[in-house]
Amino acid sequence: MMNVNRRTFFKSFLSAGAALAATGMAATPRQAEAASREQIRGVCLYVPSLGKAGDFVEMMNRNAPGSWTVHPLNGSLTDHYFTTRTLYEEARGNANTFVGVVDPATFAIVHEAIVDCGGCFHYITYEDRNRVTFSAQLSEEV
DSSP, X not given: OOOHHHHHHHHHHHHHHHHHHHHTOOOOOOOOOOOOTXXXXXXXXXOTTSTTHHHHHHHHHXXXXXXXXXXXXXXXXXXXXXXXXXXXXXHTTTOSEEEEEEOHHHHHHHHHHHHHTTOOXXXXXXXXXXXXXXXXXXXXXX
8 A cells, every 4th residue: 555645755756767768868877875873863663573574673673774663562452542542652852763563453553653653654564364564654743
């Protein structure tokens, strides 16, 4: 499922590329630069009882190096809602990445907590029937 803003971005990006190609003014290739280690300031949520959750957290640390805080979602679903809401609100303005790996029931609660704070998602992936990964957008509070 693709966000409407992303779809609009890709349409405009591809249109601009087609226009450049038609005029023969394609950009010259440049050396790619790796992101510095300090660019990611992330928050990662996970359900400890979920199989492979530890693998996800390890993968985030390995593939997206930076400064990560990892928060297990323990307790009841009500606790998950308030924990997620608190962490999401604290992350606004302090972090630039908010991701997680949870089960579908917990994701329903996490989704509501983030949406109730005015947030939305970059992606939501149902990897199997028991595992959902997501990335929520973090914007400055208005």
